[in-house]
Amino acid sequence: MKKIRLLTPGPTAIPESVLAKFAEPVIHHRTSLFETEFKVLQDHLKWLFQTKQLVLTLTCTGTGAMESTVAGLFSPGDSVIVVNGGKFGERWTKLSKTYGLNVDEILLERGTAVSLQELEARMRANPGAKAVLFQASETSTGALMPVKGIVDLCRTHGMLSVCDGITAVGILNLPMDEWGIDVLITGSQKALMLPPGLSFLALSERAWKATESSRLPKYYFDLVRERKMQEKQQTAWTPGISLIHGGVESLRLLREEGLPALFERHERLARCTRAAATALGLEFFSRSPSPVLTTVKVPESFSVEQGKQIQKIMQEKYGVIITGGQDELQGKILRLSHFGYCDVFDVMTGIGALELALADLGHPVRFGSGTGAVLTAFRET
Amino acid sequence: MKKIRLLTPGPTAIPESVLAKFAEPVIHHRTSLFETEFKVLQDHLKWLFQTKQLVLTLTCTGTGAMESTVAGLFSPGDSVIVVNGGKFGERWTKLSKTYGLNVDEILLERGTAVSLQELEARMRANPGAKAVLFQASETSTGALMPVKGIVDLCRTHGMLSVCDGITAVGILNLPMDEWGIDVLITGSQKALMLPPGLSFLALSERAWKATESSRLPKYYFDLVRERKMQEKQQTAWTPGISLIHGGVESLRLLREEGLPALFERHERLARCTRAAATALGLEFFSRSPSPVLTTVKVPESFSVEQGKQIQKIMQEKYGVIITGGQDELQGKILRLSHFGYCDVFDVMTGIGALELALADLGHPVRFGSGTGAVLTAFRET
Numbered sequence: 001m002k003k004i005r006l007l008t009p010g011p012t013a014i015p016e017s018v019l020a021k022f023a024e025p026v027i028h029h030r031t032s033l034f035e036t037e038f039k040v041l042q043d044h045l046k047w048l049f050q051t052k053q054l055v056l057t058l059t060c061t062g063t064g065a066m067e068s069t070v071a072g073l074f075s076p077g078d079s080v081i082v083v084n085g086g087k088f089g090e091r092w093t094k095l096s097k098t099y100g101l102n103v104d105e106i107l108l109e110r111g112t113a114v115s116l117q118e119l120e121a122r123m124r125a126n127p128g129a130k131a132v133l134f135q136a137s138e139t140s141t142g143a144l145m146p147v148k149g150i151v152d153l154c155r156t157h158g159m160l161s162v163c164d165g166i167t168a169v170g171i172l173n174l175p176m177d178e179w180g181i182d183v184l185i186t187g188s189q190k191a192l193m194l195p196p197g198l199s200f201l202a203l204s205e206r207a208w209k210a211t212e213s214s215r216l217p218k219y220y221f222d223l224v225r226e227r228k229m230q231e232k233q234q235t236a237w238t239p240g241i242s243l244i245h246g247g248v249e250s251l252r253l254l255r256e257e258g259l260p261a262l263f264e265r266h267e268r269l270a271r272c273t274r275a276a277a278t279a280l281g282l283e284f285f286s287r288s289p290s291p292v293l294t295t296v297k298v299p300e301s302f303s304v305e306q307g308k309q310i311q312k313i314m315q316e317k318y319g320v321i322i323t324g325g326q327d328e329l330q331g332k333i334l335r336l337s338h339f340g341y342c343d344v345f346d347v348m349t350g351i352g353a354l355e356l357a358l359a360d361l362g363h364p365v366r367f368g369s370g371t372g373a374v375l376t377a378f379r380e381t
Numbered sequence: 382m383k384k385i386r387l388l389t390p391g392p393t394a395i396p397e398s399v400l401a402k403f404a405e406p407v408i409h410h411r412t413s414l415f416e417t418e419f420k421v422l423q424d425h426l427k428w429l430f431q432t433k434q435l436v437l438t439l440t441c442t443g444t445g446a447m448e449s450t451v452a453g454l455f456s457p458g459d460s461v462i463v464v465n466g467g468k469f470g471e472r473w474t475k476l477s478k479t480y481g482l483n484v485d486e487i488l489l490e491r492g493t494a495v496s497l498q499e500l501e502a503r504m505r506a507n508p509g510a511k512a513v514l515f516q517a518s519e520t521s522t523g524a525l526m527p528v529k530g531i532v533d534l535c536r537t538h539g540m541l542s543v544c545d546g547i548t549a550v551g552i553l554n555l556p557m558d559e560w561g562i563d564v565l566i567t568g569s570q571k572a573l574m575l576p577p578g579l580s581f582l583a584l585s586e587r588a589w590k591a592t593e594s595s596r597l598p599k600y601y602f603d604l605v606r607e608r609k610m611q612e613k614q615q616t617a618w619t620p621g622i623s624l625i626h627g628g629v630e631s632l633r634l635l636r637e638e639g640l641p642a643l644f645e646r647h648e649r650l651a652r653c654t655r656a657a658a659t660a661l662g663l664e665f666f667s668r669s670p671s672p673v674l675t676t677v678k679v680p681e682s683f684s685v686e687q688g689k690q691i692q693k694i695m696q697e698k699y700g701v702i703i704t705g706g707q708d709e710l711q712g713k714i715l716r717l718s719h720f721g722y723c724d725v726f727d728v729m730t731g732i733g734a735l736e737l738a739l740a741d742l743g744h745p746v747r748f749g750s751g752t753g754a755v756l757t758a759f760r761e762t
Binding site for chain 2: 001002005015019020023127161196209253261262318319320341344345346348351353355356359366367368369370371372373374375376378379
């Protein structure tokens with residue numbers, strides 16, 4: 001018997017009451033039944049995004065919502081500044097180039113956050129840039145970005161702030177209206193505790209204004225058309241109905257917990273994970289640690305091949321699925337996630353499986369040092 | 382957000398694929414559709430009970446199956462020997478007295494197993510007794526009984542061995558036919574990883590023979606009537622259809638794991654729990670420790686009220702549900718279960734929550750000592 005436990009940065013575990021929703025009948029979307037339910041979802045999403053704007057629901061994953069933003073806000077030849085701190089920052093660059101934008105990229109050392117000084121210097125050097133495209137938390141490296149600072153600079157320099165909050169909304173406090181974030185995006189399989197298949201995004205008045213002059217091609221991802229429909233609790237195309245069923249329940253759960261408790265829980269689980277990593281003698285990879293996930297280097301004595309084995313053993317022998325590094329970081333880092341439907345015992349289970357896997361690979365481990373550090377940190381905070 | 386985790390001696394956690402069965406349509410039982418499914422269940426149950434006999438499915442919990450045995454095998458004034466090692470042994474006595482049997486009770490000190498010498502002496506003193514009624518594992522105290530020895534003595538002295546295996550079948554090796562157990566009983570909400578509502582029992586040829594002369598009243602619990610129906614893949618009364626759906630799946634899972642692995646897993650989890658209890662300085666309550674559950678005394682410095690608090694805090698603050706002592710053992714012992722849909726990380730979670738609760742009550746705890754002992758014992762075995 002092997003239980004599978006998901007401790008990855010999306011998809012994340014799904015609460016039982018949400019899973020039960022997927023066993024409910026699929027209703028037709030061109031009905032008042034759907035519209036009534038969709039209105040509840042929209043209201044919950046406004047709460048989650050801390051905005052008065054309509055939060056659009058798209059039937060695609062987060063990358064689709066990123067694409068809808070690029071295609072929706074800009075025109076060929078427009079300049080944008082991209083903060084590239086990892087695989088997801090790189091995605092902003094690739095998307096922008098695909099649509100013929102001029103990309104002014106700030107390429108960060110992996111594991112670091114952008115410096116606001118450097119960003120402002122880049123803005124001064126490129127005053128015609130229309131927007132800054134960035135991640136709130138770069139999932140490939142575990143680096144937290146200074147979101148408020150970036151947004152403030154965008155205001156000052158008349159640029160749009162386009163924030164990929166796919167692994168951040170519902171984990172970090174990102175008050176969209178208060179801070180003046182122009183575009184905020186998230187996906188269903190992250191803090192929203194749903195399967196993959198939906199993404200959600202909201203635009204500020206300034207961002208909606210920008211859509212009016214955009215001349216890039218879009219059809220499925222036409223945000224203006226979606227807004228018109230979703231204002232009437234309808235969607236332009238057939239929506240992911242079961243995921244919307246589930247979303248109403250998962251957002252009800254999050255709302256019941258409340259935003260302050262939600263942010264505090266994630267911060268606390270991050271502290272527990274960091275304490276365990278320190279107790280196990282693992283070095284942090286990110287120099288700007290995120291409450292979303294903790295990245296640690298594999299022990300120095302390990303080869304890249306052995307580094308990959310840690311994750312493989314955790315999954316195949318112990319049923320605990322974590323993620324390692326991507327691309328050039330493969331076999332070099334481990335990414336320990338602690339968000340979504342996750343509590344202290346899930347974090348402890350991940351650390352316990354890590355202790356076992358490290359020992360299996362001959363690394364000296366005092367069993368209980370990591371799990372004990374989790375409990376100690378949990379109790380102290 | 383609080384997850385609920387069930388580490389009680391029944392009901393136990395239910396696998397996801399079994400839960401999904403309960404979302405399937407209820408079929409009517411007087412159909413070939415039902416009969417086809419019931420045949421699969423019957424075949425799985427024979428495998429689980431290690432018997433060639435038909436294993437009956439009753440729509441009642443384990444106590445009902447115990448009652449059907451008493452009402453089905455005996456007549457007013459018959460003598461039976463009852464091994465009373467706790468709350469469940471006591472139930473055999475109460476049931477037997479309710480039906481007017483003469484009960485010769487071996488009252489054991491709580492936490493101990495019956496001595497075969499004492500049992501044989503009692504048999505010699507009461508040669509007319511028709512049966513010995515006992516538990517394989519007494520769930521109220523965590524004491525494992527010497528099942529094979531009891532059954533052997535029954536054979537020698539011409540008595541029926543009636544074994545309540547409610548928390549034992551699928552956990553301990555109880556080869557019914559090989560050992561010659563005359564009645565073996567289990568319930569759905571234990572090792573079978575189902576909700577409560579069904580019980581299962583099998584009778585040897587000798588036991589079926591005994592039903593022929595029984596003159597006690599029975600209607601719903603008429604085993605002879607049930608046998609006639611269940612031989613044709615039907616039940617005398619409306620069966621718990623959804624639980625049967627689920628049972629086919631849970632038994633498929635158990636069969637996939639295989640009996641040797643199943644017994645070994647439970648033995649291993651018991652060792653992990655015992656190692657953790659020792660590391661936490663907790664004294665064992667049972668002197669005949671069962672692989673089903675581990676009973677420990679609350680720390681000596683604790684009052685009965687504080688003893689009850691441990692369980693309460695684990696449940697209310699940490700969402701981990703364990704059981705304490707019953708009746709005179711309330712507030713004095715903790716019962717840590719490790720059977721059913723349970724793996725090493727579930728055991729570690731229970732121990733982690735126990736560490737936190739003990740610390741909350743001011744008991745000195747080195748965090749990680751218990752959870753570390755779980756991992757160490759797991760890896761060593």
